[in-house]
Amino acid sequence: MGEDSLSGLVSELKMAVPWGHIAAKAWGSQQSHPVLCLHGWLDNANSFDRLIPHLPKDFYYVAMDFGGHGLSSHYSPGLPYYQQNFVSEIRRVSAALKWSRFSILGHSFGGIVGGTFSCIFPEMVDKLILLDSTPFVLDSNEMENLLTYKRKGIEHTLQVEEAKEPSRVLSREEMLQRFLKNNSHVGEECGELLLQRGTTPVATGVVLNRDRRIAWPEHSFDFVSRELFVHSIKKLQAHVLLVKATQGYYDVRRVHDKDKECVFLIIDKLKSVLKERFQFVEVPGNHYVHMNQPHHVTGIISSFLQSRDSTPARL
Template sequence: MGVLSELKLTVPWGHIAAKVWGSLQGPPVLCLHGWLDNANSFDKLIPLLPQTFYYVAMDFGGHGFSSHHHPGFTYHQHDFVNEVRRVAAALNWKRFSLLAHSFGGVVGGMFSCTFPEMVDKLILLDSTPFFLDSLEKENILTYKRYNIDHVMEMETKQHKPPKVVSPQEMLQSFLKNNIQVGEECGKLLLERGTTKVAEGLVLNRDRRLGLPGNNFEFITKEQLEYFCQKIQARVLMLKASQGFSYFRLLRKGENPRSMETVVNVLKSTLQERYKFVEVMGSHYVHMQEPHKVAGVISDFLESNEDLQSHL
């Protein structure tokens, strides 16, 4: 089943790009990609899911074919939550499901507790809905300072033309910085993440995006408990056995048990509305081996029955 269409949704700073699969009359599912990825993340998976649903995979601002944000401002996690709300408004969606990979799951988690009445189901692909940091009070000002300094540094380079490289050089550089992607999936992401020019390729993404740790929102355990209480959606967390686990590696000294705490709070708070499934595969299992996750996602979308706790 191929892509039905490409969308360009108008926003004050330009447009949000998206691609569409499935039935226009079906229940809506918004798909959120990972950090520095794009909507092509779902090209392998969505054709294996029930085509009775209406799937829209968006490019976050500064990613893929979407516009970059206004000059002079940083990117922050809440900006992407804002984008999800704007996409829902543009499509006139009152209630929908979220299918989210990696950083997209963090955006989806925050959206689900900020606009709980709008989210029916939240599906997390090797992701967590929140980043827990027990040292937040000591580090929050450092994060904010570094983010602003990084953006100002990037602005001094904005007048320089983007670096043009050959397709092969672009791919090798991409794979070096994304060790779990693999060549086939890397090529797929670069199809939407680059623009062809006469001499080769240039990256589409905004240079201000920088490292994910600059832009993510870390929360305390008390905030975690409160946010989870606000979620009305049913949540499916799909963990890859050899996943990247980047949420524990963003900075030195982060508590390695933080993910375990998030899972325990979700489980105790949501109870029968929370399901945890582990699959064999990498952080990009939904692209590399989509059949391993397609079945459980399809069951979750189509039914309210309990899922197995482990595959």
């Protein structure tokens, strides 16, 4: 498919929520079947700019900015950024767009939020695509740390609120270099793309848009037990495609990244529970393969979206 197949149809959306608005960008026709695209931790809707133009034209792709990210409003003072809040944002967006059934394409944290939503509202999601992601995070490596994360999350929020420091102004180049240093899997071109939506120009440079209360994913993630994970995926009505990058991440906390047991356990359980409704594909690339080398994943995602078997087989 040509690179410009959908690029001329991009529009910006703003959906009202009690604390302000959720921003999104859309490709394609509203009359087509909807696909909600969910970005990773600290990223924004531009995460999908290099992927969606290559996907089938007969879908309506909406990439939202989670609250406190990109062009979406920050949460009200005192309100924390917990995973459940992000899950409820999907329900708010689908209600605003009057969607009763749609597909989800989620990268990293977006896949975890989208996966959780798909188990809580199973009748609403026909297809779930996970890009270097899993539908939940297991607690296997984290049991000792879970209470510490909750404590640190609260303390960090209070510190940011108390400090009331103005957003730091940096030159565009300095902002990019800091961003690339903190995101080793993002190339320079993709880093610039994410910062386009993730920063606001001011007189002397740029400032980050994201809410500084959002700092570490482990403060917001809901880690679940194996039992809760298996119980939850049994609720799924969606067909699930999990695309794993060979050089991608295997754990929320990078200190455990060499331990691949959790991811393989999740894949094994998805296979045994969903059977023919689950597909697992490995592709060469790192955690941002959908941005760095979109051609590695476009064919797989396109085939999955266009496949007709969107309802579970009845025995």
